[in-house]
Amino acid sequence: MNNLPLLPISSIGSLPKPPELFQAEMAPLEQQDQAWMRRAQEAAVADWIGIQESLGVDVLVDGEQYRRSMTTYFLEGWGCADIDPDPVWVLDNMYGQRAVIKRPATKPRSLLLDWHQFAAARAKSDLKVTVTGPYTLRDWVFDLHYSDRRAAVLGMAEYVREEVQALVAAGVRYLQIDEPAFVTRYDQPAELDVAIEAMQRICAGLPAHVTIFTHMCYGAFHEVYPKMLELPAHVFCLELAHVSPELLDILRRHPFPADRGMGYGVVDAQDPRVESVAEIEARIRLALEYFAPEQLWINPDCGLQAVPRDAAVAKLQNIVAATHRVRQSLA
Amino acid sequence: MSCPYVSAAVLLPGIASMLVTTAGRFPIVRNGQHPLRTAVEEWRERETPTPESAWRDETLRTVQAETQLELLAAQDEAGADILDAGFVPIYDEWFQAARAVAGLEVAAPLRYLDTNTYYHHWVLDRIPSRQAENPVVSAYRHATAHTERPIKPALFGPYTIWAYADRQGDGATPAAFAALVDIWAADVAALAAAGVRYIHIEESVVLRPKHRPDFPLVARVIEQIANAAPEATVIVHLACGAIGDLLQPFLNIPGLGGLGLDFTDAYRAPNLAALAGWNGDKILQAGIADARSIRVESEAELHETLTAITSAVPDANCWATPSTALLYLPRHAAFEKLAMLAQAAHGFNRNGAL
Numbered sequence: 254m255n256n257l258p259l260l261p262i263s264s265i266g267s268l269p270k271p272p273e274l275f276q277a278e279m280a281p282l283e284q285q286d287q288a289w290m291r292r293a294q295e296a297a298v299a300d301w302i303g304i305q306e307s308l309g310v311d312v313l314v315d316g317e318q319y320r321r322s323m324t325t326y327f328l329e330g331w332g333c334a335d336i337d338p339d340p341v342w343v344l345d346n347m348y349g350q351r352a353v354i355k356r357p358a359t360k361p362r363s364l365l366l367d368w369h370q371f372a373a374a375r376a377k378s379d380l381k382v383t384v385t386g387p388y389t390l391r392d393w394v395f396d397l398h399y400s401d402r403r404a405a406v407l408g409m410a411e412y413v414r415e416e417v418q419a420l421v422a423a424g425v426r427y428l429q430i431d432e433p434a435f436v437t438r439y440d441q442p443a444e445l446d447v448a449i450e451a452m453q454r455i456c457a458g459l460p461a462h463v464t465i466f467t468h469m470c471y472g473a474f475h476e477v478y479p480k481m482l483e484l485p486a487h488v489f490c491l492e493l494a495h496v497s498p499e500l501l502d503i504l505r506r507h508p509f510p511a512d513r514g515m516g517y518g519v520v521d522a523q524d525p526r527v528e529s530v531a532e533i534e535a536r537i538r539l540a541l542e543y544f545a546p547e548q549l550w551i552n553p554d555c556g557l558q559a560v561p562r563d564a565a566v567a568k569l570q571n572i573v574a575a576t577h578r579v580r581q582s583l584a
Numbered sequence: 585m586s587c588p589y590v591s592a593a594v595l596l597p598g599i600a601s602m603l604v605t606t607a608g609r610f611p612i613v614r615n616g617q618h619p620l621r622t623a624v625e626e627w628r629e630r631e632t633p634t635p636e637s638a639w640r641d642e643t644l645r646t647v648q649a650e651t652q653l654e655l656l657a658a659q660d661e662a663g664a665d666i667l668d669a670g671f672v673p674i675y676d677e678w679f680q681a682a683r684a685v686a687g688l689e690v691a692a693p694l695r696y697l698d699t700n701t702y703y704h705h706w707v708l709d710r711i712p713s714r715q716a717e718n719p720v721v722s723a724y725r726h727a728t729a730h731t732e733r734p735i736k737p738a739l740f741g742p743y744t745i746w747a748y749a750d751r752q753g754d755g756a757t758p759a760a761f762a763a764l765v766d767i768w769a770a771d772v773a774a775l776a777a778a779g780v781r782y783i784h785i786e787e788s789v790v791l792r793p794k795h796r797p798d799f800p801l802v803a804r805v806i807e808q809i810a811n812a813a814p815e816a817t818v819i820v821h822l823a824c825g826a827i828g829d830l831l832q833p834f835l836n837i838p839g840l841g842g843l844g845l846d847f848t849d850a851y852r853a854p855n856l857a858a859l860a861g862w863n864g865d866k867i868l869q870a871g872i873a874d875a876r877s878i879r880v881e882s883e884a885e886l887h888e889t890l891t892a893i894t895s896a897v898p899d900a901n902c903w904a905t906p907s908t909a910l911l912y913l914p915r916h917a918a919f920e921k922l923a924m925l926a927q928a929a930h931g932f933n934r935n936g937a938l
Contacts, residue, residue, distance in 0.1 A: 337878070337916075337917070338914070338916075339613065339914035340615075340914070341611065341701075341913065342611060343700065343702065344676070344702040345674075345679070346624045346674055348621075351914065392700070393700045396877075397878065397879055401849075434698075438698050438850075439792075440792055441850060471693065476793070495691070495692060
């Protein structure tokens with residue numbers, strides 16, 4: 254884990270956006286003032302880098318301040334999809350716009366490179382770059398282009414691979430491929446296999462110094478464990494603040510392999526209530542019953558974009574405090 | 585127990601066509617600022633947003649009721665014969681149903697099946713008891729007062745709530761499950777008192793590998809619910825899964841009026857194979873239009889699936905439906921699908937299989 258401390262702290266990806274940016278990005282792309290958007294996005298990325306460093310987070314994220322969503326950002330950016338005009342219900346009274354894949358990519362697959370360079374120029378600490386995985390890029394959108402799901406997933410994998418190649422060539426060492434949809438079709442082995450094959454294609458030949466993370470959330474992890482270990486990730490970042498007894502049970506029966514890492518989610522990313530340091534510490538100590546300290550990363554359950562900014566900052570602050578307490582006791 | 589079945593000829597005098605119905609809720613919001621979204625935003629500004637404050641808010645309830653009528657009209661226009669009640673919750677249906685249970689709290693949202701949508705799961709830490717009516721019941725009354733079409737209200741079943749719940753202490757006991765079923769049975773009895781003829785119960789989760797051994801719990805749910813509404817046809821819908829060896833046990837549940845199955849790409853072959861064992865006079869709610877895909881199936885594609893289905897299940901016992909709730913699609917796509925489904929199903933029976 255390079256020069257990182259025991260129990261390195263990171264985030265999952267998204268962080269709350271300034272309200273004016275959030276409002277502005279709701280408009281159709283062609284109606285957005287791109288120069289204003291870029292300035293607002295850069296300011297928001299710089300702000301979050303400063304906040305994470307001041308809190309003592311070990312591996313920073315850029316907060317995905319320039320992404321309208323984790324799927325539409327890539328599919329629109331690559332030119333292979335249009336956004337359906339009718340928003341789709343997601344949760345409570347929240348709606349999201351969905352992309353519809355309609356053609357092969359028409360634009361370069363290096364969207365993240367520029368943002369990574371912007372963030373890296375402002376960060377003293379290491380950065381982790383997050384990219385949505387090919388299975389989720391297909392599963393969470395609609396497709397009118399590919400002949401079947403497998404073809405679509407593998408098509409997306411090629412585009413993600415090109416993004417990843419550009420990032421690694423630019424020196425990225427921590428790379429997270431988000432696959433939250435991996436946990437949804439556990440009754441269809443062929444679906445899991447294509448998700449695994451897709452990530453294998455992306456990661457094939459990457460240098461050994463690159464640490465690959467993957468992230469999954471809000472699903473029945475116990476249904477895809479230990480199958481998930483076939484994904485070529487070094488670290489699995491899971492939403493575990495409310496870890497299920499079923500997962501703990503299967504971890505007792507099939508211990509997590511010693512050569513893989515666990516990014517243990519310790520705060521709820523949907524609930525604005527800020528967990529106390531003691532609560533988080535208890536969750537980390539529970540994690541230590543199942544994973545060696547050297548295997549563990551500490552992170553929120555998911556991107557914190559859904560909670561207010563103050564709550565997100567406080568959650569990260571308490572994660573840092575709780576992790577420091579546990580580190581001291583381990584020392 | 586008899587399973588009342590109303591033929592197409594009774595519902596649509598003069599048209600002996602295959603019936604078209606729905607499989608749960610619909611998307612509400614269109615492009616632009618729908619009145620419901622405006623009302624929600626205004627409510628969030630004047631109140632602390634909770635299910636309880638949403639329920640008390642007269643302005644919000646008025647817009648919900650108007651939106652419900654809009655959804656009924658849209659189904660009618662698309663050509664559905666038996667309509668969903670058009671329930672318009674402000675939160676998800678599990679969250680809304682929670683207010684019917686005393687002292688119940690909900691926890692973080694969980695992804696439902698393979699949808700990229702999230703429902704708040706319940707924290708069952710005690711024996712649940714009923715404190716109010718499920719809002720779907722009042723939605724049903726509102727719907728029937730505004731249309732002469734038959735209405736089939738859709739309820740997530742108590743097993744689904746149980747399966748996803750965080751169960752602790754007394755809330756994890758068989759007595760807690762029994763109490764949960766009692767609550768649902770009381771709501772179904774209220775629907776029956778209001779004249780309901782068809783009830784859609786969503787229990788798809790039982791087809792997941794982990795949950796299949798819980799079939800006896802679902803059977804108990806159906807039997808008790810059917811007893812609470814002996815004049816109604818109770819249909820259990822099982823989307824996103826293959827029925828396999830559970831077909832016969834389901835068909836044998838006393839009081840079950842019909843079964844909904846998913847005939848979209850991933851499950852078509854196994855569910856068609858299972859239909860070889862179909863018997864009796866129950867309704868097959870055939871989920872032939874993929875409610876998880878924006879692509880509208882052609883009439884020929886739908887006819888092909890119907891031809892395969894009706895080689896095992898008599899036409900008269902077969903209702904054409906989306907594979908699951910159309911809620912998960914953009915609104916325009918949902919109603920385009922429903923319209924094509926209606927066209928295909930009505931044409932199928934008039935013309936015979938292509």
